[in-house]
Amino acid sequence: xxxxxxxxxxxxxxxxxxxxxxxxxxxxxxxxxxxxxxxxxxxxxxxxxxxxxxxxxxxxxxxxxxxxxxxxxxxxxxxxxxxxxxxxxxxxxxxxxxxxxxxxxxxxxxxxxxxxxxxxxxxxxxxxxxxxxxxxxxxxxxxxxxxxxxxxxxxxxxxxxxxxxxxxxxxxxxxxxxxxxxxxxxxxxxxxxxxxxxxxxxxxxxxxxxxxxxxxxxxxxxxx
Amino acid sequence: xxxxxxxxxxxxxxxxxxxxxxxxxxxxxxxxxxxxxxxxxxxxxxxxxxxxxxxxxxxxxxxxxxxxxxxxxxxxxxxxxxxxxxxxxxxxxxxxxxxxxxxxxxxxxxxxxxxxxxxxxxxxxxxxxxxxxxxxxxxxxxxxxxxxxxxxxxxxxxxxxxxxxxxxxxxxxxxxxxxxxxxxxxxxxxxxxxxxxxxxxxxxxxxxxxxxxxxxxxxxxxxx
DNA sequence: AATATGTTTTAGGTATCCCAAAATAATATC
DNA sequence: GATATTATTTTGGGATACCTAAAACATATT
Numbered sequence: 001x002x003x004x005x006x007x008x009x010x011x012x013x014x015x016x017x018x019x020x021x022x023x024x025x026x027x028x029x030x031x032x033x034x035x036x037x038x039x040x041x042x043x044x045x046x047x048x049x050x051x052x053x054x055x056x057x058x059x060x061x062x063x064x065x066x067x068x069x070x071x072x073x074x075x076x077x078x079x080x081x082x083x084x085x086x087x088x089x090x091x092x093x094x095x096x097x098x099x100x101x102x103x104x105x106x107x108x109x110x111x112x113x114x115x116x117x118x119x120x121x122x123x124x125x126x127x128x129x130x131x132x133x134x135x136x137x138x139x140x141x142x143x144x145x146x147x148x149x150x151x152x153x154x155x156x157x158x159x160x161x162x163x164x165x166x167x168x169x170x171x172x173x174x175x176x177x178x179x180x181x182x183x184x185x186x187x188x189x190x191x192x193x194x195x196x197x198x199x200x201x202x203x204x205x206x207x208x209x210x211x212x213x214x215x216x217x218x219x220x221x222x223x224x
Numbered sequence: 225x226x227x228x229x230x231x232x233x234x235x236x237x238x239x240x241x242x243x244x245x246x247x248x249x250x251x252x253x254x255x256x257x258x259x260x261x262x263x264x265x266x267x268x269x270x271x272x273x274x275x276x277x278x279x280x281x282x283x284x285x286x287x288x289x290x291x292x293x294x295x296x297x298x299x300x301x302x303x304x305x306x307x308x309x310x311x312x313x314x315x316x317x318x319x320x321x322x323x324x325x326x327x328x329x330x331x332x333x334x335x336x337x338x339x340x341x342x343x344x345x346x347x348x349x350x351x352x353x354x355x356x357x358x359x360x361x362x363x364x365x366x367x368x369x370x371x372x373x374x375x376x377x378x379x380x381x382x383x384x385x386x387x388x389x390x391x392x393x394x395x396x397x398x399x400x401x402x403x404x405x406x407x408x409x410x411x412x413x414x415x416x417x418x419x420x421x422x423x424x425x426x427x428x429x430x431x432x433x434x435x436x437x438x439x440x441x442x443x444x445x446x447x448x
Numbered sequence: 449a450a451t452a453t454g455t456t457t458t459a460g461g462t463a464t465c466c467c468a469a470a471a472t473a474a475t476a477t478c
Numbered sequence: 479g480a481t482a483t484t485a486t487t488t489t490g491g492g493a494t495a496c497c498t499a500a501a502a503c504a505t506a507t508t
Contacts, residue, residue, distance in 0.1 A: 008496070028455060041497050043456055048495090062455055062504060092316065093342040106334050112327055118317040232465070252486060265466050267487055272464090286473060286486060 007109040010078045011035065012045055013056060016067055017075035025064035076136040081108040081116060083129035083136075086166065088119045090130050097130050098172035131172075132163030132182035132220075150186070150211075150219040153198065157188045159221030171218060179205045186221065231333040234302045235259065236269055237280060240291055241299035249288035300360040305332040305340060307353035307360075310390065312343045314354050321354050322396035355396075356387030356406035356444075374410070374435075374443040377422065381412045383445030395442060403429045410445065 015034045019026035028046070032039040049071065050059040056071035067075060085104040089095040095103070120138070127143070129135055134143045147162050161184045164175055175181065179202045189208065190199035196213040211219075239258045243250035252270070256263045273295065274283040280295035291299060309328040313319040319327065344362070351367065353359055358367045371386050385408045388399055399405065403426045413432065414423035420437035 006495070029453095037496090038498055039455065040457085040499080044497080045495095047456095089339075093339070093346065095338075095342070099338070103336055103339060106336075107331070110330050110334050112330075114319075114323070115313075115317070115327060118313075118319070122317065230464070253484095261465090262467055263486065264468075264488085268467095269465080271487095 005074060008045075009049065009056070010074060010109055012049065013067065013071050013075040014078050016057065016065060017072065017079065020066055025066045027064040031065075073140050076140040076142060078108050080136040080138075080140070081111060083133055084116060084119055084123065084126075085111070086130045087123055087126055091123060097176065098169035100130060101166045101169070128163070128182075129166070131166045132161070133166070134163075147220040147222055149217060150198070150221050151196070151213060151216040153186075153188045153221065153223075155188050155191050158224045159186050159188075160184070160224060161186065161219060162222050163220045165218040168218070171215065174215075175219075178202070178209055179207065180219065185224075229298060232269075233273065233280070234298060234333055236273065237291065237295050237299040238302050240281065240289060241296065241303065244290055249290045251288040255289075297364050300364040300366060302332050304360040304362075304364070305335060307357060308340060308343055308347065308350075309335070310354045311347055311350055315347060316343075321400065322393035324354060325390045325393070352387070352406075353390070355390045356385070357390070358387075371444040371446055373441060374422070374445050375420070375437060375440040377410075377412045377445065377447075379412050379415050382448040383410050383412075384408070384448060385410065385443060386446050387444045389442040392442070395439065398439075399443075402426070402433055403431065404433075404443065409448075 012031070012035070015031055016026045019030050019034070028039045028042045031046070032042045035042070046057060046059050046065050049056040050065070054070045055068050056074060057065040058068055059065045082104045085107050086100040089100045089103055090097060125138075127135060134145060136142045145162075148159070150159070150161075153159060161180060161182050163182060164172070164180070166172070185203035187201040187203060188198060189201055191197070192199075196216070197210050198216050199208065199210045201208050236255070236259070239255055240250045243254050243258070252263050252266045255270070256266045259266070270281060270283050270289050273280040274289070278294045279292050280298060281289040282292055283289045306328045309331050310324040313324045313327055314321060349362075351359060358369060360366045369386075372383070374383065374385075377383060385404060385406050387406055388396070388404070390396070409427035411425040411427060412422060413425055415421070416423075420440070421434050422440050423432065423434045425432050
């Protein structure tokens with residue numbers, strides 16, 4: 001193993017992890033956009049990641065990158081820290097669910113394995129984070145998921161919210177105030193193709209609501 | 225105010241703070257030794273600190289440095305974080321008193337003011353840290369102290385341990401196992417000048433013990 | 449085959465921190 | 479007060495880690 005990895009490297013690996021959950025490989029452009037840097041910077045960094053010993057990504061010019069096993073480990077470790085921290089900040093320190101992300105994003109790079117161990121002991125080795133996302137196990141195994149993006153559902157379908165993206169505080173507040181939280185049951189009523197709007201009912205509250213793509217893309221459901 | 229300060233800058237300011245608690249000014253050499261860098265590096269950094277806007281230190285060539293009000297604020301903020309974190313790690317996460325320092329040293333640079341606020345709420349705004357050190361107030365006021373270094377006591381004198389240095393895990397274990405913890409009452413029995421050894425009794429346990437300068441310099445007492 | 453698009457290379461920039469060796473200033477000693 | 483010792487500063491430079499614009503190049507599209 002080599003020396004300790006920079007926070008920036010962990011950020012890149014996290015992003016590549018996210019982009020390669022469904023896709024085979026992540027392109028330079030996607031990564032650049034997600035991290036708000038130039039494509040040239042991404043090429044540069046990605047080549048450095050591939051040159052690490054052991055390599056953190058598998059890189060082929062013009063063909064994008066995929067994480068190596070080592071790189072995935074780092075990404076999952078960081079993700080595990082992030083999600084455990086979010087839960088911890090909420091449960092023990094009273095952070096609201098839209099406040100946790102920013103703090104966790106800084107702390108995730110800095111806490112020791114012992115810290116992780118201690119908060120796991122306090123939290124009881126949880127399987128899902130504050131926003132419903134699965135937490136990689138201690139052995140860095142990511143549980144298989146059976147979730148679909150709400151964005152892809154169509155009228156007549158019914159789903160249970162399993163998780164929502166954690167990184168936009170404003171959106172999280174909006175979701176919470178509309179009962180769009182993990183566990184909520186949704187019935188898709190209508191779909192308008194040109195603007196990708198989805199009209200749906202939150203079962204229980206009986207509320208009907210129309211959500212645009214910017215919202216539905218952030219919500220993940222289990223079909224019923 | 226300028227941009228955010230690097231962790232290294234906070235480290236330098238913390239060291240300068242500690243060195244100027246009793247002395248007027250801190251010398252380049254002292255700082256270099258404490259941080260294990262060359263004197264040239266210290267001159268360099270100290271000049272950069274003095275060139276900040278507002279300046280963080282007051283620097284005169286060949287005369288050492290003192291913190292400005294702004295620099296002291298930063299040092300005290302960092303110190304407050306450190307001591308609150310140590311307490312927090314012990315009380316809430318079950319860290320032992322020799323484990324807390326290293327973790328706090330990393331976290332102190334990273335936590336938000338909100339995090340500070342939250343752990344204060346949980347801990348009940350404590351005035352002293354895990355090792356007895358005073359914690360700067362939220363307004364960054366350091367309470368006046370009335371402590372003497374055990375190193376300077378002489379036979380016949382009696383003192384109450386108020387605090388011990390927190391940065392050497394091995395020493396902390398040794399101290400704990402000998403009852404040399406805040407609150408313990410000491411009676412100085414003997415002093416040998418050539419090696420600076422102090423023989424003393426821990427009142428209560430009745431234990432007699434001989435401590436060298438490396439130990440006595442790390443313990444601070446209130447005279448009785 | 450030509451064009452459009454996305455990626456990589458080149459060449460270089462900035463920030464932050466560090467250091468050895470030479471020069472200089474402060475201080476201690478004669 | 480002059481000299482020697484010690485501490486500090488300057489000089490000149492190195493390392494790392496990140497980033498970028500513009501030019502060159504590869505891939506995909508038509």
